[in-house]
Amino acid sequence: MSTFLGMPATRAGRGPSPDAAPGTLGGVGRPEDPLHWGATFPHAAKAALANEQLRRNLGNATSTIRSKRARVVGEVPDWEALRDAGSAIKTDVMARLPELLEALERNVTARGGVVHWARDAAEANRIVAGIVREKQADEVVKVKSMATQEIGLNEALAEEGIAAVETDLAELIVQLADDMPSHILVPAIHRNRTEIRDIFLERMADAPPDLTDVPHELAMAARAHLRRKFLSAKVAISGANFAVADSGTLAVVESEGNGRMCLTLPETLITVMGIEKLVPTYRDLEVFLQLLPRSSTGERMNPYTSLWTGVTPGDGPQEFHLVLLDNGRTKVLADEAGRSALHCIRCSACLNVCPVYERVGGHAYGSVYPGPIGAILTPQLTGEKSDLPYASTLCGACYQVCPVKIDIPSILVELRAREVELAGSSPDAADRVWKAAMKAASYAMADGARFRRAARLPRALRAISRHGVIRRLPFPGSLWTRSRDLMEPPRQTFRDWWAEREDDR
Amino acid sequence: MRIALAATCIADAMFPQAPKAVVTLLERLGHEVVFPAAQACCGQMHVNTGYLAEAVPVVRNHVRTFAPVADGEWDAVVVPSGSCTGSIRHQQKMVLERAGLSSEARTATAVSARTYELSELLVDVLGVTDVGAWFPHRVTYHPTCHSLRMLGVGDKPERLLRAVEGLELLPLEQAEGCCGFGGTFSLKNADTSAAMLDDKVADVVGTGAEVLTAGDWSCLMHIGGGLSRGGTGVRPMHLAEILASTREAPVHPGDRQEVAR
């Protein structure tokens, strides 16, 4: 499965690494499985690290957004209280999920909406394609949505002869370049203005030929390109940031107005939403509408938030479909330790502060969910063996900024434990070597007398040290000495020194 | 006070100068230091790599060794490492509970309640910031991730450093950024780790300091290895080593611990 369309897999079940991807504009192509593509994390990361342009783009963008976030969060005197409330509301939602979903369904239906349930990506795509076909539309406009990225909706619609037009500026850039998003909020964060200009000039037929790389001009070119599509579209597809169980209200938070266009002008609106995006009451929005914008774009409030409840006669779409998506979420829910990954409101603050993400970018994670949240969510959604839980130093920066207080480092540790279990039956030599080393270390480190002997072993390395350091070790020590020296081990361990001192007394 | 020292496995085997400095410092401040010889390791490496079953005997040994602090035999346990203190405080109980060892999990909680990272012990428990140290050098301080975010030691280490006579404390750019060590991360994701290290090394060099200090030799081993590879001449030293230095018994940057034999 999970190989690039029409391309042979290079590693067990995985496609080529991002740097080896097709497309003159450097896009990575559209993978068959949006939750599992590209090379393994360490390989993909290595390729990304070698791309100087990418590192500069990411470094600039993440440091900009980090300082914006810090500034507007610092303005809020009750920020921690809001985080506590947000976290508790989400815990409550998970505990009462069946009841709340039923309430949402009841309230949406009562207001003239139609609710659909989809067990997996294929079922969701079938439902959406069916509705679009029924409306006899061959083009739909889309608001940026992680859920539809996750299920590969655009590709599924294309197979049915339906063109899905991404209307968010960054999504449009990604779509035009035949690329994949590399960030939850700013999918084209890996591109700088010059690259974006080139993409527009090559792939957007109505782009002005004298287009410069001034961001304002680029935004105006996108405005002109999409204007006619908004005015004539019959069907729009969106995701949802929040759904209120007790009123049936849905919320989309955005900046450009493309969301408002899609949610307002077409006759038919289809919203695809993960089953976890609920809040119990309308009042709970007072918490999340404070947490989300400041955490994501670093604004006090995003320019536009749209809230709608079913169908309002004479105002906006007169036909509304809500698709409730499982696609692995119930698997995540089943794991008590990892369940809180479903609390995520997709603000992307954890990506922006992550020192690993900042250097390797989103594509290395091989999933539409990159960064710290992707490292815990992706393997839980797929249930497959994954190297993503190791793609972190456990530095804790993500946990510190997460507006709903997801303890990502602790979940990473839990998932590593699961990887170790999965590796128990693995024929992979590396897995077996790790296991043997850890077992041996466990034996040596579980007893003072045994450790006393073990602690003296590094001393042997003094034979190859020069000027107090060791510059080269054989594998696997070479993984260390390739980039850093190892300080020469001491002649005497601490405990031997202590014992000697005690004897002297 | 009677203070039990948890030396940490890495410092015991590789960087004995740090626990030795803790002994020197605490004795100078008039406290008694004991080193329970049954100790080995807190289990952090196993836990953070996902080997929870293999962590159990390691954690049990730590908890048993330091259980007397819960009974009042010692007043506190001191650990010259933010990440080991973090593991003791936030992981040991979980490991034992998962293994069904609920009474030992309770002991672990009691032990961890009296376990302190060095700067916490000095500032919060012993109530000192000026420990009477003398270290006439330019120093920059890297707040390690776990001491900063898991323990929340805040500016305690800097307060201790500012009180050191002769010491010039130079601010580090992007101080709170991770150095890229992450235990086995440095091996499993060696390239990413090295990229993070490069940035940290550049920031350290940019301060113009002679000495880089931190509260954890694991991070220092990493950054120090990079500083050495880059031929920068900046020396890594544990916070305890600086605080142990006095006019009477000065510690020089770059001195190894080869005092005995």
Add this chain to the structure above:
Amino acid sequence: MSDARTEILSRIRTALGSSTPEPGTVSTAVPREYRSLGDHAPGAAEVLDLLVDRLEDYKARVHRVTAADLPALLARLLAEVPASSVVVPAGVEGAWLGALADVEVRTDSREAPLSATELDGIDAVVTAARVAVAETGTIVLDGEPDQGRRAVSLVPDVHVCVVRTDQVVQTVPEAVRLLDADPGRPQTWISGPSATSDIELDRVEGVHGPRTLHVALVS
């Protein structure tokens, strides 16, 4: 094989196991220690100053006027565009537009809506608002007759929004609690003109929504 709805709900119940509470019980006490009220009453001078500051920070243009001066202000703003046509929701007070000269005024309502293409040919829109939040520089429209259908305040390139000073609250919770009386109304929360940060995370004002937002703050 059961249908998707039954199966998903049963998967959830299995996943939650014995921890599923009885319907209707709140399983987790939600701490709500955050501020639910501002330091100042709605419409207080501090609140108004804050709103103006926040709106201007995000490049909205704010004009403080008395009710008597509003028609003249609207006439001036529309002349500045320059607008040859303006659309207003049917419930907007007729007096607001009393000073217009040479501007075609179109009226829109749920019962007699203009098409999107018609709206695209109109230069500006004037609406009222339901509530404004000072701390975030936000104005909320809830689709009532003086605020109009959502399309009306979206398609024309210039939006002039008339906010009464007594509609301005300090905090988000104060606004949400007001709107909670009718959560089913279609709402649009507007904080400045449309913008994007998609290019190098640099904020650029003016994309698909109105590129110019005027707020007339009427006392």
